[in-house]
Amino acid sequence: MLNDLQLNSILEDFDIAYWKVNLFSKKLSWSDHFSALVGKPGTNEPFEYFLKEILHPDYRYDFRLYFDKLTSQNEPFSLELKLKLNNGKYRWFECRNLKNKDHSNRETAVLLFVNIHQAKRDQYTIEENFFYYHETAEMTSTGGWYVDTLHKNIYWDNVTKKIVNCPIDYQPAYEERLKFYAPEHHQRVLSSFEKCEKYGIPFKIELKMLSLHNKEFWVRATGKPVYNEEQEIIGIRGVYQDIDENKTNELNLQNSLDIIATQNSRLFNFAHVVSHHLRSHSSNLSLIVELLKEAKTEADKLELLPNVVDIADNLDTAISQLNEIVNKQSLLSKNRRIIKFEDALSGVMASTSSLINRENAKIVAEFNALEEISYISEYLESILLNLITNAIKYKHPGRKPVIYIQTYIENDKEYLEISDNGMGIDLDQYGDKMFGMYKTFHSNPEAKGIGLFITKNQVETLGGSISVTSTVDVGTTFKIKF
Amino acid sequence: MGQKVELACIIDDDKIYVNLVRKIIEIKKLSENLLIFKNGKEALDYFQLIMGNMTEDKLPDIIFLDLNMPVMDGWEFLSEFIKIKNNFEKKITLYVVSSSIDPRDLERAKSFNMVTDYLIKPIELKKFEKIFEKNNAA
Missing domain, CATH: 3.30.450.20 (PAS domain)
Structure with a gap:
């Protein structure tokens, strides 16, 4: 049989403290280990001191209740509670009474205080982790x-x-x-x-x-x-x-990025073209100024004057062309609406009737397969206008111009095709430059080199594309995918 | 002074510019004669004709080549001209002359060995004189 001292030391090793309670006098005494944990009671009333100073307020009511039942009815109890230790921190303890097998010894009850802080904390950590895992998974x-x-x-x-x-x-x-x-x-x-x-x-x-x-x-x-x-x-x-939302956003973003990149490179190209085109006139002006300085006689000076007039005219034309481009680009804010190809074409034909009549051009249109389209009407008319006047401008010298226009649907996509019997163009040589600005391929004085640039821009702005096939001396076909 | 430039050549579609340069050359007596082509194709046709006839005295001493021209631009002319240039014994100095200040054009022009320099329009009178003098000295 273990004596009290041995028992005490075992209990201490397991971090178990206890109270001895005299059931008759209700007097209680703390084990040494208990005093070592929470400090000695400051008054002669260890129970009240315990309730007031050691026990966490949350458990006061329950503890008093259980304690009363234990002392009055010897009712066993077990309660998890928090005690304030010497260092001022609360720790979890399990408080229960030692079962009294020996009925003879009924005047004393023993209350054990078992330190369960670690176990309790582990349990909390697990619960907490599970909570976070679950929340994270959901979120x-x-x-x-x-x-x-x-x-x-x-x-x-x-x-x-x-x-x-x-x-x-x-x-x-x-x-x-x-x-x-x-x-x-x-x-x-x-x-x-x-x-x-x-x-x-x-x-x-x-x-x-x-x-x-x-x-x-x-x-x-x-x-x-x-x-x-x-x-x-x-x-x-x-x-x-x-990641559906992210991925969709990512794809949208990539899409916008592509559009911005295209527009940016178009703008960059535009800026260079503008600077180049305006510079060529201004540099001519500087040359004239230098020549004027060199000129010795009035007659020499007067001789230079017509050049100044020409430059002024060219500059004016260049600026109004650029203006035209900017105006057409800024139509973006306009809304799409349903337009009949027939209506758009008759509008264009009315405004070009003098050119068509002069050249005896024949225009054949076939819109049965696709009669209308949701588009910006100014764009559609401008596209038709550019391609039709282009076809007439570059007609074959030996033939009357014939222009065949048709619309159709292929693989759910809408197409417009404009073919002519004109002089054609060598695409191996000029194909990649066809739609650039100020690119002219014929020594035709009417060539300004902005029509196809504008057409391509309009088609692309509305999300379509334009391609060209051509045979020299046979004709050219422009194909627009809307 | 070395010998005077006999024949200068301008390949440019800007009529006003060509007129003015012609005037400068006349006033300053920079070259005896002047060849003018309004695009690369016309110039190339001329050089191919000379190559066939081997009439080297019709070759220019100096060429001023514009970049942006219809039908055949300066770049296309350069890549074609390289192919036939070695058939001529005469040394031909070639300047690219453009109003483009795009650095990419400048880089590209420098990548051709036969391009002596890239001149940005407008070219000052003094610069013109210097170029012709330098060619004389050579």
């Missing part, structure tokens, strides 16, 4: 999954089920595992899972998945191999993170 839409490659089973957690938009009791079938991925990504999924299953290579890929109701969405799928004790791969564990 970031990250769902967990496990593929048992041995038994061909798939397990999804609740967040994954939520992402895939299927009921909580849904059980994905191993054989149907591909149906949750967009068909174009099947190959990528298969190869990632296969490499992980066979060689243990982890993966992190962005995929388009399909919900239970076939709605597409983007996820980032991360997977890692799971090994058994023999270091054999028995499954793949991973997460799906729903």
